[in-house]
Amino acid sequence: MAGDVTTDPVTLEEAPPPEETSEAAAMAARLAEAGRVKRLNDRTRMIIAYVVLTLFVVIAIGPAFYLISPAFRDSVSLFTYPPEWIPSEPTLENYRFLFSSTSYVRWAINTLVFAGATTLLTLVTNTMAGYAFARLRFPGRNLLFFVILATLMVPVAAVLAPTYLTVTTIGDWPIIGNWIDTDTYLGLILPSAVSPLGVFMMRQFIQTLPDGLYEAARLDGAGEWRIFTKIVLPLIKPALVVLGIFVFMLTWASYLWPLVAATDNEFRVLTVGIASLKGQFVTDWGILAAASLLTIVPVTIVFLFFQKWFVQASMAGALKQ
Amino acid sequence: MTAVDVPAHEATPDDWAAPSLSDSEYRWRARRYRFRTVRRAAGFLSPYLIVWGVFLAIPAVWGIFLSFNQGGLIRGDPRVFVGFDNWTRTVSDSELRTAVKNTSIYVLIAIAVVFTLAIFLASLLNHYKKGSNFYKVALYFPLLAPPILGAIMWFFMVNFDFGILNLLKRSVIGGDGIRFLGDNPHALLTIVAVEVWRGLGFWVLFYLAGLQSVPEELQAAAKIDGAGKWRRFRRITVPTLRPLLLFALVIAVIFNFQLFDSVQVLTDGGPRLGTATVVWFIHKRLFKFQDTGLAYASSIGLLVVVLILTALSFWLLGKRRQREA
Numbered sequence: 001m002a003g004d005v006t007t008d009p010v011t012l013e014e015a016p017p018p019e020e021t022s023e024a025a026a027m028a029a030r031l032a033e034a035g036r037v038k039r040l041n042d043r044t045r046m047i048i049a050y051v052v053l054t055l056f057v058v059i060a061i062g063p064a065f066y067l068i069s070p071a072f073r074d075s076v077s078l079f080t081y082p083p084e085w086i087p088s089e090p091t092l093e094n095y096r097f098l099f100s101s102t103s104y105v106r107w108a109i110n111t112l113v114f115a116g117a118t119t120l121l122t123l124v125t126n127t128m129a130g131y132a133f134a135r136l137r138f139p140g141r142n143l144l145f146f147v148i149l150a151t152l153m154v155p156v157a158a159v160l161a162p163t164y165l166t167v168t169t170i171g172d173w174p175i176i177g178n179w180i181d182t183d184t185y186l187g188l189i190l191p192s193a194v195s196p197l198g199v200f201m202m203r204q205f206i207q208t209l210p211d212g213l214y215e216a217a218r219l220d221g222a223g224e225w226r227i228f229t230k231i232v233l234p235l236i237k238p239a240l241v242v243l244g245i246f247v248f249m250l251t252w253a254s255y256l257w258p259l260v261a262a263t264d265n266e267f268r269v270l271t272v273g274i275a276s277l278k279g280q281f282v283t284d285w286g287i288l289a290a291a292s293l294l295t296i297v298p299v300t301i302v303f304l305f306f307q308k309w310f311v312q313a314s315m316a317g318a319l320k321q
Numbered sequence: 322m323t324a325v326d327v328p329a330h331e332a333t334p335d336d337w338a339a340p341s342l343s344d345s346e347y348r349w350r351a352r353r354y355r356f357r358t359v360r361r362a363a364g365f366l367s368p369y370l371i372v373w374g375v376f377l378a379i380p381a382v383w384g385i386f387l388s389f390n391q392g393g394l395i396r397g398d399p400r401v402f403v404g405f406d407n408w409t410r411t412v413s414d415s416e417l418r419t420a421v422k423n424t425s426i427y428v429l430i431a432i433a434v435v436f437t438l439a440i441f442l443a444s445l446l447n448h449y450k451k452g453s454n455f456y457k458v459a460l461y462f463p464l465l466a467p468p469i470l471g472a473i474m475w476f477f478m479v480n481f482d483f484g485i486l487n488l489l490k491r492s493v494i495g496g497d498g499i500r501f502l503g504d505n506p507h508a509l510l511t512i513v514a515v516e517v518w519r520g521l522g523f524w525v526l527f528y529l530a531g532l533q534s535v536p537e538e539l540q541a542a543a544k545i546d547g548a549g550k551w552r553r554f555r556r557i558t559v560p561t562l563r564p565l566l567l568f569a570l571v572i573a574v575i576f577n578f579q580l581f582d583s584v585q586v587l588t589d590g591g592p593r594l595g596t597a598t599v600v601w602f603i604h605k606r607l608f609k610f611q612d613t614g615l616a617y618a619s620s621i622g623l624l625v626v627v628l629i630l631t632a633l634s635f636w637l638l639g640k641r642r643q644r645e646a
Contacts, residue, residue: 046449049445049448049449050449050452052442052445053442053445053446053449053456056438056442056456056460056521057456057459057460059518060459060460060462060463060518060521060522061459061462061463062478063463063471063474063475063477063478063518064462064466064474066474066477066478066485067474067477070477070483078482078483079482079483081482083483083488121372124368125368125369125372126369128365128366128368128369129365129366129368129369129370131365132362132365132366136358136361136362136365137358138358138359138361138362139355139358139359141362144366147378148373149635150628150631150632151373151377151378151381152631153572153575153627153630153631153634154377154381154624154627154628155575155578155579155600155623155624155627156579157579157581157599157600157603157604157620157623158381158384158620158621158623158624158627159377159380159381159384159620159624160603160604160607160620161384161387161394161603161607161613161616161617161620162379162380162381162383162384162387163376163377163380164394164607165380165383165387165393165394166375166376166379166380166383167376168395168396170375190372190375190376191376191377193372193376194372194373194376194377196373199369224361224364224365225364228365249465252467253466253467253468253469254467255467255468255469255581255582255585256581256582256600256604259585259604260604260607260608270467271467271469271470271582274469274470274473275469275473275585275586278473278476278586285477288473288476289477292470292473292474295466295470296465296466296470299465299466300462300465303462303465304458307458307461310461310465311457311458311461311526314461314464314523314526315526315527315530
């Protein structure tokens with residue numbers, strides 16, 4: 001039945017109109033020709049576009065794949081020419097070395113502790129501060145917010161020396177110095193949890209919540225803390241996830257502060273540790289490749305599961321301002 | 322609700338009567354109210370303010386003081402007040418000048434290349450929507466790895482003996498390989514390539530979001546009026562995106578000016594300072610504990626530049642908001 005309906009117009013079109021002249025026929029042919037050329041053109045364009053896009057995708061993910069072969073072979077065999085892409089004698093020697101003779105596991109644990117704690121601390125402090133700036137009135141609020149916001153993009157390098165001095169100075173104090181110093185977890189974490197980006201994000205987000213919510217809660221006799229924990233927090237969960245991913249990704253990838261704050265191997269993180277595997281003059285390529293690959297694979301898997309959140313989080317840094 | 326006829330309320334002198342509080346009582350209550358608001362806010366703000374104050378705000382101010390000093394970064398090394406000495410030397414120091422020059426060249430090339438590519442790819446993705454999600458995710462991939470790991474991947478790619486770029490060069494063009502990291506200006510250009518590779522996905526997504534905000538009706542109207550593709554791009558897309566472009570430019574300058582990680586791991590500033598950058602210079606001077614004074618001063622220079630650019634970016638953003646409103 002449906003077929004009848006669709007074929008009907010076609011047969012109508014194909015029936016030659018009786019008053020057709022040769023001129024009109026030529027015109028119709030030209031139009032049909034032009035349409036075909038255009039369609040062909042569009043098709044070639046599309047194919048070129050996808051080829052270009054694919055090329056960039058290969059460039060984007062290719063370097064990671066280029067690590068696979070060196071990771072499973074003896075470094076010396078890398079230097080044969082012509083190159084052997086698939087190792088003739090694949091080996092796990094590099095990984096054995098990585099786990100037995102370097103502190104890779106320790107670095108990985110340190111990274112998780114460092115990035116996890118920094119993320120948690122940032123979420124707690126930034127959400128509370130964001131709430132205060134969004135909902136509470138107090139003298140000097142705008143000035144304070146402006147001053148904090150001014151430090152949004154302060155580079156680590158620009159305050160590297162004084163931050164280092166602050167941490168070593170606190171490190172000399174009794175008791176607290178055992179916890180906050182260079183080569184301590186808190187010494188790594190606290191200076192990494194200073195960015196006001198989250199305060200700003202949370203303030204924006206909390207401001208969008210309807211006023212009625214607060215008024216209703218206040219009428220019911222809830223205090224600020226209760227409103228914050230019972231009403232605001234559950235509502236801003238998506239923003240918390242986005243900020244959390246963003247901070248975690250930024251922190252575990254950070255290099256400069258961990259490089260200077262943790263000189264003791266016991267407190268090194270992955271970025272600093274892997275960079276140290278690349279020797280100044282001689283590099284064991286196999287081990288470097290093995291360590292890099294081992295680090296990227298889990299992140300990639302997590303990313304593929306939560307890619308939507310990741311992309312949102314990375315945009316949050318730039319667009320949500 | 323049923324409408325109840327309420328007679329219009331006329332203000333009577335009673336409405337404006339003084340509150341039944343004495344002056345001092347009134348002032349006392351006002352102060353108590355203000356104290357309460359401050360206390361309540363302090364409860365929410367103090368966790369962040371303490372961390373921010375101790376580890377960012379105080380160091381930033383301390384840094385200004387440090388820039389007039391020399392040494393004192395490690396125990397046993399006395400700090401010496403040297404006045405404006407560091408500052409006068411920032412102008413004349415040849416290593417710092419090279420670092421500033423390299424960083425500027427890097428910033429210019431990297432941003433020009435990455436923005437051009439990003440706008441181009443974003444336009445493609447905006448037009449060819451089929452499978453665009455796959456391309457977006459794949460292009461985003463380099464951002465997952467820390468800059469250090471991205472640099473290490475390229476360390477393999479550009480290796481003289483087995484890097485794929487040199488293998489290709491030898492087999493296709495012939496001749497000897499290229500010392501991507503061992504010659505100038507190859508080294509700086511390689512760093513540019515690595516950073517463009519890493520940032521491209523971010524900027525593609527950034528511009529894609531921007532392109533999608535260009536009103537569809539405007540494009541359609543222009544098309545009916547007979548405007549070609551290029552003309553529509555020049556007259557509609559670019560003007561709509563301009564505020565976004567300017568803002569992106571400023572933050573890209575801020576981020577790229579801090580180039581350090583890949584330099585540190587790939588070339589360590591070499592060869593012959595060919596890839597020395599400002600942050601590399603600061604780190605080198607500080608933690609080789611030599612001539613820290615110059616590093617103190619240049620950190621403050623960096624801080625001031627970034628603060629000015631931050632202000633500029635907020636101003637641009639404010640303008641954009643205004644236009645939207």
